[in-house]
Amino acid sequence: MSGMTFDFTIVLRGYDRQQVDALLGRASAALAAGGDAAQRARARDALRAADFAVVLRGYDRAQVDGAVQMMLRELDAAPSDDLRAVLGSVLRLDDADDQRIIDEVRRLRTLADLHGH
Template sequence: MSAMRLDFTFVLRGYDRSQVDALLGRASAALDAEDASQRARAREALQTADFTIVLRGYDRAQVDGAVQMMLRELDAAPSEDLRATLASVLRLPDADDQLIIDEVRRLRALADLHRHE
């Protein structure tokens, strides 16, 4: 979702454009970042967003929908972090899900074997 560009309708009483642009810009940048803490901060900021209502602002329903979409995107992103972390810990370069699962099972069987000795 890099370089996310959303076009919102201007309405008589809508959300402050600069606030919306700034928050969604930070969230979009967080999606592109490999920093899980940056994504967590963006997720929290989106969840607690309280935009000022101004004369000639962005359509509130459209912005609320975009915020929800961005939250879903941020929630989906950590799975790549988990895969990369597990592959690193297990020392499996270019690991896919099945390779990680197989290695965890192998290690579990080895641990069970040693526990019974």
């Protein structure tokens, strides 16, 4: 997947080309990084949250939406052998070690219990 490029049609009222190129470039780099689970998790989060601006001359929206879905499938299928990195990313912890992850999960569970969830 390294160096993945897309050839989108430019249309009237399409997605902003710079935004699309930047986001898909980061996702491609995450795939090329191989074993970096945290980088893949961040790329997945960014793709899922993508909200591209619609501009006068931009990329075909259906083509971009399809590419985003394909990239999500690729990122999901990539090996995820570093569970600590994934959990650290999900919990938004820098340099997560086992104890920090456990402490954060306990803290979140306590908050959920206090709020009746």
